[in-house]
Amino acid sequence: MSTTTTITETVQSNLNLHGFGRMRMDGTDRHFGDFRDELTRNGYAVVKGAIPRERALQYADRMYSWLENFKLGFDRNDPSTVHKDKLPVINEKGMCLHYGLAHEDFVWSVRSEPGVIGAFEKIYDDEDLIVSFDAVNFQFPSRTDIAPNKPWPHQDQDPEKHGFRCMQGLVNILPNGPEDGGLIVCKGAHLLSEQFHREMAGEERIPAWTNEWFGFTERGMKWLExxxxxxxxxxxxxxxxxxxxxxxxxxxxSPKNSQARFAIYTCFMPVADATQEDLQRKKDAFDRRVGTTHWPNAKHSGSNVAKRDGVDDLHNREVPVMEPVLSERAFKLTGIPYLKA
Known part of the structure; x- marks a missing residue:
C-alpha cells in the first residue's frame, strides 16, 4: 500500500481482518443490512434502542441516586452542587473508576441487557462472551472546579499488533446531541492503522502506562488529515x-450546554479468546469487586482506593452499595463458569 493511500482506496481493498472478521467483516465482500456495515466502513456505529428509552432513563435515575447517596452535598436539581468536593472522585474525562462502582447492581443490569449483549453476539457470531468491568462516565457542563478536559486523541490498541482485536462500547444513558459532550471518532481511520504505524514508526511516542494505548501527536493528526x-x-x-x-x-x-452526559462502558469478547490465566485474573477482579480496563480478558485490573487531593478518599468503599444479583447469563459474562477445575 502506497504512502498516498486514503480511506476511500483502503475501503476498496481486501483488508482480511480477523476477530470480528470471523464473519468476513472486511468492508468489501459482505453486507449485513444492519449496524455492522457502518461499523466496518467507519470504525464506529450506533445501535439504536439497545435498551428501551424508558428503562435507560430509569438507569439515569439510579446513577444520580448513587452520586447523591455519598451525602457530600450533590443535588441533581441544583447545578451549583456539581463540584469535586460534593461528588465522588471523577476525573476531568468524566471517568469514575473506584468505590466498587464497576460492580454496582445497576451497572451489571446494563451489561446484562439483551440488546447490548445481542449486538456483540452479532459482531463475533458467538454467544459465549465475557464482559469488561469497565468505568462509568459522569460528565457535567460548565465545570471550573477540575482541570479542563483537553482533547486526547488515541487508540486503545498496541500499535505493533495489527488487525482487529477489540470492539469497544458504551451505553448512552442521557440525551446526547452535538453540544452535549461525548465520543469523538476519526471516521474510517481504523482502516489505515497499520499503514499509519508503519510510516510513523520513527516518531517518539507519547508516554503511556500500557502498550495498549497510543496517543496521536500533532504530526500524527496531520497524517490523518x-x-x-x-x-x-x-x-x-x-x-x-x-x-x-x-x-x-x-x-x-465535555458538555457545553446544560445537559449532563452519563454513559456506562461495555466491552465484550469471546471467551475462546481468553486464556485460563486471563479468566483467573478476571475471577480475582470480580471477587474483589474492582474494575478492569475495556479489555474483557482483564489484562489490567484496578483498585477501589480513590485519591482525593493526594490522600485516600474518606468515602472509599470496597464493595458496591447494591451488590449485583446476576442471572445465569450475566454470571457467564464474568468468565468464572469457564474456569477449569
Missing part, C-alpha cells in the same frame, strides 16, 4: 449503544 480522515461527534439517545473498533482514533469532550 492528509489521508482523508475526518473527526465526527457521535450523537445518541438514551439506551443507544455506541460501538467502535479499538484501532479507531477517538477521545471525548
Amino acid at each position: 492528509d489521508h482523508g480522515c475526518e473527526w465526527e461527534k457521535v450523537c445518541a439517545e438514551p439506551g443507544d449503544l455506541i460501538l467502535w473498533d479499538s484501532r479507531a482514533p477517538h477521545y471525548n469532550v
